[in-house]
Amino acid sequence: MKRISFEDGLIYSFRPELASVATVQSGETMEFVCQDSCGGLIRSEKDTLDRLDFNRVNGATGPVQVADSRPGDVLRIRIKQIQVAREGFLSILPKAGVLGDDVPEPKTKMVPLDGDVAVFSKGVRLPIRPHVGTIGVAPRDKEWTTFYPGDHGGNLDTKEISQGHAVYLPVFQPGAQLAMGDIHALMADGEVCVTGIEIAGRVRVQVDVLRGPSLHRPVVETPKEWMALASAPTLDEAARLATRDGVDLLSRGAKLPWEDAYMLASIACDLRISQAVDPWRTAKLVIPKTLMRHLPA
Amino acid sequence: MKRISFEDGLIYSFRPELASVATVQSGETMEFVCQDSCGGLIRSEKDTLDRLDFNRVNGATGPVQVADSRPGDVLRIRIKQIQVAREGFLSILPKAGVLGDDVPEPKTKMVPLDGDVAVFSKGVRLPIRPHVGTIGVAPRDKEWTTFYPGDHGGNLDTKEISQGHAVYLPVFQPGAQLAMGDIHALMADGEVCVTGIEIAGRVRVQVDVLRGPSLHRPVVETPKEWMALASAPTLDEAARLATRDGVDLLSRGAKLPWEDAYMLASIACDLRISQAVDPWRTAKLVIPKTLMRHLPA
Numbered sequence: 001m002k003r004i005s006f007e008d009g010l011i012y013s014f015r016p017e018l019a020s021v022a023t024v025q026s027g028e029t030m031e032f033v034c035q036d037s038c039g040g041l042i043r044s045e046k047d048t049l050d051r052l053d054f055n056r057v058n059g060a061t062g063p064v065q066v067a068d069s070r071p072g073d074v075l076r077i078r079i080k081q082i083q084v085a086r087e088g089f090l091s092i093l094p095k096a097g098v099l100g101d102d103v104p105e106p107k108t109k110m111v112p113l114d115g116d117v118a119v120f121s122k123g124v125r126l127p128i129r130p131h132v133g134t135i136g137v138a139p140r141d142k143e144w145t146t147f148y149p150g151d152h153g154g155n156l157d158t159k160e161i162s163q164g165h166a167v168y169l170p171v172f173q174p175g176a177q178l179a180m181g182d183i184h185a186l187m188a189d190g191e192v193c194v195t196g197i198e199i200a201g202r203v204r205v206q207v208d209v210l211r212g213p214s215l216h217r218p219v220v221e222t223p224k225e226w227m228a229l230a231s232a233p234t235l236d237e238a239a240r241l242a243t244r245d246g247v248d249l250l251s252r253g254a255k256l257p258w259e260d261a262y263m264l265a266s267i268a269c270d271l272r273i274s275q276a277v278d279p280w281r282t283a284k285l286v287i288p289k290t291l292m293r294h295l296p297a
Numbered sequence: 298m299k300r301i302s303f304e305d306g307l308i309y310s311f312r313p314e315l316a317s318v319a320t321v322q323s324g325e326t327m328e329f330v331c332q333d334s335c336g337g338l339i340r341s342e343k344d345t346l347d348r349l350d351f352n353r354v355n356g357a358t359g360p361v362q363v364a365d366s367r368p369g370d371v372l373r374i375r376i377k378q379i380q381v382a383r384e385g386f387l388s389i390l391p392k393a394g395v396l397g398d399d400v401p402e403p404k405t406k407m408v409p410l411d412g413d414v415a416v417f418s419k420g421v422r423l424p425i426r427p428h429v430g431t432i433g434v435a436p437r438d439k440e441w442t443t444f445y446p447g448d449h450g451g452n453l454d455t456k457e458i459s460q461g462h463a464v465y466l467p468v469f470q471p472g473a474q475l476a477m478g479d480i481h482a483l484m485a486d487g488e489v490c491v492t493g494i495e496i497a498g499r500v501r502v503q504v505d506v507l508r509g510p511s512l513h514r515p516v517v518e519t520p521k522e523w524m525a526l527a528s529a530p531t532l533d534e535a536a537r538l539a540t541r542d543g544v545d546l547l548s549r550g551a552k553l554p555w556e557d558a559y560m561l562a563s564i565a566c567d568l569r570i571s572q573a574v575d576p577w578r579t580a581k582l583v584i585p586k587t588l589m590r591h592l593p594a
Contacts, residue, residue, distance in 0.1 A: 090560040090563065090564070092560060097563075098536060098537055098568070099540055099541055099559060102541070102555075103556070103559075107556050109557070109560055118564070120560075120561060120564070121553075121557070124551075124588065126564065126565055186564045186565075187563065188562070188566050188567045188568070189567035189568050189569060190536070190540070190562075190563070190566075190567065190568025190582075191563055192540045192544075192559070192562050192563045192568055193559045193560050193562065193563035194563070195560075196563060196564055197564055234532070235532035235533045236531050236532045236533065236573070236578070239395060239487070239532060239573050240395055240396070243395045243396055243487070243489045244396055247396065247489075254421075256418075258399075259389060259400070260406070260418070262389060262394075262396060262399075262400075262489070262490045263387040263389060263417075263490050263492075264417060265485070265489050265490065266394075266484065266485060266487070266488055266489045266490035266492060267387070267417070267484055267485055267493055267494055268423055268483075268485055269485050269487075269489070270485045270486035270487065270569075270570075271395070271485070271486050271487025271489055271573060272486060272487075272569055272570060273536065273568050273569060273570060276533070276536050281533070285487075285489075291421065
């Protein structure tokens with residue numbers, strides 16, 4: 001199995017022109033070895049976010065060229081396994097996060113793992129559920145730092161991009177140029193304090209090039225749901241785009257008139273928040289597979 | 298058991314000065330008989346929202362005075378049972394809902410129930426989960442039409458205000474002045490098309506006056522969660538207020554420093570959308586009861 005590490009390739013922006021450090025074939029399984037979002041620089045509670053160079057955070061391992069992928073294709077990335085390090089951290093910073101105005105000073109909390117349990121404090125132990133925070137491809141026409149989420153993926157911070165699930169990304173450039181990083185051992189919808197449990201780890205994925213579906217923006221697949229993801233400067237705008245995409249998918253996928261799909265979404269498809277802090281926000285419309293078995297062509 | 302109907306009292310705005318049509322004691326169980334949100338005027342697919350007088354929609358049955366409740370108290374309304382009519386409807390309107398700009402013309406869809414299943418179409422049958430869309434008390438100092446959600450409750454459109462759950466509202470005026478209506482047989486988070494399955498029904502509630510907790514805004518309790526609700530003109534602002542309230546509750550309720558509660562919320566408390574259309578939006582921070590057993594004083 002192919003493996004690439006952040007030591008082989010590490011990017012801080014997704015650009016239309018990215019030089020790959022490896023190539024995979026459609027259908028191949030490979031592993032990405034990832035730093036934590038702060039490049040291993042947070043090692044104790046003395047290390048706070050204000051000391052970091054923000055041009056050097058959220059590095060993504062890659063990019064990897066996917067053979068024979070072309071603009072208009074869709075890349076399906078099935079997350080086969082995420083292995084995380086033994087310790088992660090949470091960190092807050094004035095002016096960052098949903099309540100940034102209320103944060104008096106930077107603070108870091110180290111969070112050791114006890115097997116599959118995060119030890120937040122003596123009394124608060126939480127089962128981990130690792131996900132990939134940043135995953136993306138070379139975008140259509142502008143440069144996005146790995147801090148931002150967008151149509152190309154990037155810093156989506158969507159907790160369902162986790163083991164056993166899949167993310168679908170539109171291909172904008174020849175070879176797609178897949179990169180990922182920013183693993184979280186645990187995060188809730190919203191990522192309100194601006195970090196999850198940030199942690200290093202290894203992500204095993206199976207990558208497929210699909211010619212069937214046509215997507216503008218990322219979609220996540222779980223065993224029971226499709227999620228249409230959209231990112232924008234405000235939650236309201238992200239919510240509108242996710243709803244528009246999701247209703248369009250549902251209309252085509254379930255062969256319903258658009259008006260019926262819109263009404264059905266209102267009673268059966270939750271509109272949710274992936275993250276509200278990155279600094280663009282990501283929303284998701286959740287379509288049960290009972291309503292739509294497959295992504296429409 | 299006391300019962301009041303929309304024929305006894307029906308309000309189209311929550312105002313500081315409301316004249317009650319009945320009185321209940323703390324601990325008493327009573328029933329509210331409610332019209333659908335459009336006052337029974339939508340009876341077939343020919344009846345569309347553009348024909349309605351928007352000063353006469355979303356009527357709430359009540360108000361009911363709760364004996365011995367005073368400003369600063371909290372009203373707990375436990376939803377014991379919601380019985381709904383045999384048919385409801387969905388309706389869309391240009392410029393309304395998350396995708397209002399995409400709606401070419403008004404359209405209504407009647408949705409009959411087959412027992413506890415909503416028959417959206419021949420192929421799409423969905424189990425119902427009725428909730429109370431509008432529930433509120435006399436507000437502190439201004440008038441809110443029953444169309445709006447706010448600190449007093451109102452058009453919260455929160456799907457968890459359902460049988461077996463409870464909603465907690467701050468009391469702003471002597472006697473609280475409780476009213477409710479706008480029942481939905483089914484709705485998803487977001488209520489993206491601007492309606493759920495709108496339906497008439499009866500709501501049996503048990504009302505308690507609590508002197509312990511102190512709340513600024515509505516809280517919903519389910520068997521496993523507390524939800525701090527907040528409403529504002531934008532999703533971003535509603536999300537910020539819900540997060541601020543929820544983190545404050547968690548800090549006091551779990552006896553954690555504020556910074557720790559903020560970080561814990563980021564990994565364990567989902568920030569979600571109740572509705573994105575009313576025209577103010579309602580967000581909720583979801584606190585698992587494993588982290589906080591009781592509402593703090």
